[in-house]
Amino acid sequence: MKIYNTLSRTIEEFVPIDGKNVKMYTCGPTVYSYAHIGNMRNYIGHDILEKSLRYLGFSVTRCMNITDVGHLTSDSDSGEDKMEKAAKKEHKTSMEIADFYTKAFFEDFKLINCKVPEIVSKATDNIDFYLKIISKLLDEGYAYQSGGNVYFDTSKLNDYYCLTNHREDEMVVGARDSVEEDNNKKNQADFVLWFTSSKFANHELLWDSPYGRGYPGWHIECTGISIKYLGDYLDIHGGGVDNIFPHHTNEIAQSEAYLGHKWCNYWFHNEHLLDSSGKMSKSKGAVLSVSKLKEMGYNPLSYRFMCLNSHYRKQLMFSYDILKQNSDILDKLKSKISNISNDGNFSKEDFDNYNNKFISTIEDDLNTSNALTVLYDVIKDNSISGNTKISLIKSFDKVFSLDLFKNDSDINISSELESYVLNKIEERNKFKSLKDYSSADKIRDELLEKGIKLIDSREGTKYEII
Numbered sequence: 001m002k003i004y005n006t007l008s009r010t011i012e013e014f015v016p017i018d019g020k021n022v023k024m025y026t027c028g029p030t031v032y033s034y035a036h037i038g039n040m041r042n043y044i045g046h047d048i049l050e051k052s053l054r055y056l057g058f059s060v061t062r063c064m065n066i067t068d069v070g071h072l073t074s075d076s077d078s079g080e081d082k083m084e085k086a087a088k089k090e091h092k093t094s095m096e097i098a099d100f101y102t103k104a105f106f107e108d109f110k111l112i113n114c115k116v117p118e119i120v121s122k123a124t125d126n127i128d129f130y131l132k133i134i135s136k137l138l139d140e141g142y143a144y145q146s147g148g149n150v151y152f153d154t155s156k157l158n159d160y161y162c163l164t165n166h167r168e169d170e171m172v173v174g175a176r177d178s179v180e181e182d183n184n185k186k187n188q189a190d191f192v193l194w195f196t197s198s199k200f201a202n203h204e205l206l207w208d209s210p211y212g213r214g215y216p217g218w219h220i221e222c223t224g225i226s227i228k229y230l231g232d233y234l235d236i237h238g239g240g241v242d243n244i245f246p247h248h249t250n251e252i253a254q255s256e257a258y259l260g261h262k263w264c265n266y267w268f269h270n271e272h273l274l275d276s277s278g279k280m281s282k283s284k285g286a287v288l289s290v291s292k293l294k295e296m297g298y299n300p301l302s303y304r305f306m307c308l309n310s311h312y313r314k315q316l317m318f319s320y321d322i323l324k325q326n327s328d329i330l331d332k333l334k335s336k337i338s339n340i341s342n343d344g345n346f347s348k349e350d351f352d353n354y355n356n357k358f359i360s361t362i363e364d365d366l367n368t369s370n371a372l373t374v375l376y377d378v379i380k381d382n383s384i385s386g387n388t389k390i391s392l393i394k395s396f397d398k399v400f401s402l403d404l405f406k407n408d409s410d411i412n413i414s415s416e417l418e419s420y421v422l423n424k425i426e427e428r429n430k431f432k433s434l435k436d437y438s439s440a441d442k443i444r445d446e447l448l449e450k451g452i453k454l455i456d457s458r459e460g461t462k463y464e465i466i
């Protein structure tokens, strides 16, 4: 398989250290808010990478973190902890915020058919391990204590900027946006491993450490979780392009200083999702989440389909029109697939022919839009049997995960919606039994406004999504 490696800035043959066993790490969400669909593009990219590797016969162990402490409002260690800020705003504790948004994240994750990684670990569950790393970095002169915090000394590395193509002065300017000068740092690029002094008093989550009661920096958690669960060598690490600097640059710095050798061979980065005003982000106000799209009546998988139609290394433009077009194409595609009759004999030759074409597209730096073209070619090829077509489509869908054989009514009606409608029907029946027909009709009209039509029959009341 050929994959673009941000570290070498070239497309390379992917060769895991241990033959067919891949160790994969992907940065997870900071659970202070709902994840917007731009974040979810990232996770779709990681999911496609993992499933493609599995399709190609690799065995994958994947780990993802959940950031529930230490990620400040600026990625460059300044500002307030995002979790604490959200907790204050919502009058909850940080842990309540983390639990709530972690649950919401995985609900959205599943709506777009992303597979949950084998190992998911919260930042707050691994504090001892970060302290072990920090202690070694201090012992070996890669870190220093200053003004109450522990910093990583970037000047101790020959090539701190190995992951970026920029000169040092450019990177500092690039990271400057909301960064305030930190006079405790020896070099401007140095970053915090452990905070004990924060200008935001009463930080809720604090742990004892040899450097004082405090909390970890954001970058140390990915190094810690990855090494703790996947070992000293990592094959591939994923994230969004905005993680390249400073987050992944800092992860490499501290991991390799701690381990004393190269840590991760391949770096995989997804491009941004844009809307008409630029990069989609949480800070722009209301969060457009996958659940929100679903509430608005879109099949969440049409968003996944939209992402697959583009290359993960290209910026992707989002608008409701584009989503609607993708949704219509996916509906047509599924209707064509549902019309394929399972007849004729299975032909291994035809299967292998198309399967090899499919494999060559995903081996080509995950060219999912070409992979979809192979799917269209299979559907319209009248020279192959229905049986072979169905086998091929089922096989491709292991990577696409578009539920190509699932009936849409199964997808669109969630269990919550169903119990909501059934409760309303029961309420309406009570009014009817009390002969309060105007209240009963009010419920019927309310549901109709929401696109749910009630149908009374001798067997009882049924409903239909219109």
Ligand SMILES: [Zn+2]
Pocket: 026, 027, 028, 222, 247
């Ligand atoms: Zn990370």
